[in-house]
Amino acid sequence: xxxxxxxxxxxxxxxxxxxxxxxxxxxxxxxxxxxxxxxxxxxxxxxxxxxxxxxxxxxxxxxxxxxxxxxxxxxxxxxxxxxxxxxxxxxxxxxxxxxxxxxxxxxxxxxxxxxxxxxxxxxxxxxxxxxxxxxxxxxxxxxxxxxxxxxxxxxxxxxxxxxxxxxxxxxxxxxxxxxxxxxxxxxxxxxxxxxxxxxxxxxxxxxxxxxxxxxxxxxxxxxxxxxxxxxxxxxxxxxxxxxxxxxxxxxxxxxxxxxxxxxxxxxxxxxxxxxxxxxxxxxxxxxxxxxxxxxxxxxxxxxxxxxxxxxxxxxxxxxxxxxxxxxxxxxxxxxxxxxxxxxxxxxxxxxxxxxxxxxxxxxxxxxxxxxxxxxxxxxxxxxxxxxxxxxxxxxxxxxxxxxxxxxxxxxxx
Numbered sequence: 001x002x003x004x005x006x007x008x009x010x011x012x013x014x015x016x017x018x019x020x021x022x023x024x025x026x027x028x029x030x031x032x033x034x035x036x037x038x039x040x041x042x043x044x045x046x047x048x049x050x051x052x053x054x055x056x057x058x059x060x061x062x063x064x065x066x067x068x069x070x071x072x073x074x075x076x077x078x079x080x081x082x083x084x085x086x087x088x089x090x091x092x093x094x095x096x097x098x099x100x101x102x103x104x105x106x107x108x109x110x111x112x113x114x115x116x117x118x119x120x121x122x123x124x125x126x127x128x129x130x131x132x133x134x135x136x137x138x139x140x141x142x143x144x145x146x147x148x149x150x151x152x153x154x155x156x157x158x159x160x161x162x163x164x165x166x167x168x169x170x171x172x173x174x175x176x177x178x179x180x181x182x183x184x185x186x187x188x189x190x191x192x193x194x195x196x197x198x199x200x201x202x203x204x205x206x207x208x209x210x211x212x213x214x215x216x217x218x219x220x221x222x223x224x225x226x227x228x229x230x231x232x233x234x235x236x237x238x239x240x241x242x243x244x245x246x247x248x249x250x251x252x253x254x255x256x257x258x259x260x261x262x263x264x265x266x267x268x269x270x271x272x273x274x275x276x277x278x279x280x281x282x283x284x285x286x287x288x289x290x291x292x293x294x295x296x297x298x299x300x301x302x303x304x305x306x307x308x309x310x311x312x313x314x315x316x317x318x319x320x321x322x323x324x325x326x327x328x329x330x331x332x333x334x335x336x337x338x339x340x341x342x343x344x345x346x347x348x349x350x351x352x353x354x355x356x357x358x359x360x361x362x363x364x365x366x367x368x369x370x371x372x373x374x375x376x377x378x379x380x381x382x383x384x385x386x387x388x389x390x391x392x393x394x395x396x397x398x399x400x401x402x403x404x405x406x407x408x409x410x411x412x413x
Contacts, residue, residue, distance in 0.1 A: 050102040058106070058111060090162075202340075215340065235293075254307055279386045285313035287309070289310065291306045
């Protein structure tokens with residue numbers, strides 16, 4: 001991998017780091033927020049879903065214009081708004097204002113993920129894109145190892161507001177890095193020989209079954225994954241017997257392992273094929289999902305083994321999947337399509353959280369019930385994604401055109 005590519009991927013990984021922490025920290029904070037605001041599991045799942053739904057809507061709207069602008073400018077705008085929204089979450093004093101702040105943060109966060117993937121798709125050839133996605137996914141691991149445990153520590157020692165303040169402060173450091181080191185990305189604009197309709201991204205999807213399959217693949221993967229995620233921490237505390245501090249070990253161990261396995265998964269996907277690696281990890285993830293959602297009170301070190309495999313397998317399947325998704329369209333269509341993809345991904349995540357919230361209930365002892373049904377549904381949905389991925393086709397790599405080789409702009413060298 002070229003030095004310029006590494007620098008850009010490192011900065012994009014920093015963006016992912018703050019973006020992921022902001023989203024992840026909300027789920028283990030459920031053990032604080034539910035008793036503090038006197039809310040039930042359905043209301044808590046709505047806090048999680050509020051962000052994803054607003055991100056999904058903003059991503060959909062952005063799809064109609066993002067390919068007309070420099071990818072760097074769109075990314076910078078989205079990231080600044082996202083950090084402002086994170087600070088708003090930090091100072092939200094009530095449940096209603098916290099939901100409003102999550103909606104605000106999500107409306108800008110919806111721009112971030114699509115632009116990150118579009119930039120990677122523009123600068124990294126398809127044959128090395130799995131490795132690049134593995135690098136980006138390593139940000140998830142760092143967020144788990146460092147961000148979530150530190151965030152939960154701050155929440156326990158100071159208040160639940162503190163983790164969001166910390167994320168916002170980190171974002172203030174990352175913003176100048178984006179401005180000075182991410183190059184101008186306008187190659188996709190110059191390759192357009194005509195002025196397309198603002199609704200071209202929709203008509204392209206409607207007329208292209210392959211793009212439809214790409215979106216369906218992401219929807220199914222998110223439904224299977226995020227139906228499980230929001231209630232892992234509350235379930236471990238109320239049903240398995242974890243303390244709130246022990247919950248941090250789940251993210252610490254899982255994140256530490258995936259920091260090493262994510263790049264490896266990316267390399268395996270490039271070497272043996274994205275579909276093969278994706279299918280293997282989907283099947284392997286079924287075991288940990290079943291065990292987590294059916295787990296009785298057992299010693300916490302046994303739980304850590306199961307949750308570690310959950311992190312490795314469930315997170316690993318997203319690496320080849322994202323690499324495949326970026327190759328569904330040409331660079332000229334990538335920004336709009338990835339915005340739509342980000343939109344349906346966020347909406348699917350929100351729908352999954354709401355679905356889980358509708359199934360899971362709380363008994364008189366404060367324990368969560370019916371989480372086992374959520375696990376079974378998640379497994380079935382995830383396995384079906386293999387069928388969709390099998391039919392997915394990638395754009396001819398020869399049609400991938402790197403950005404123009406001018407000074408201050410990244411090239412494939």
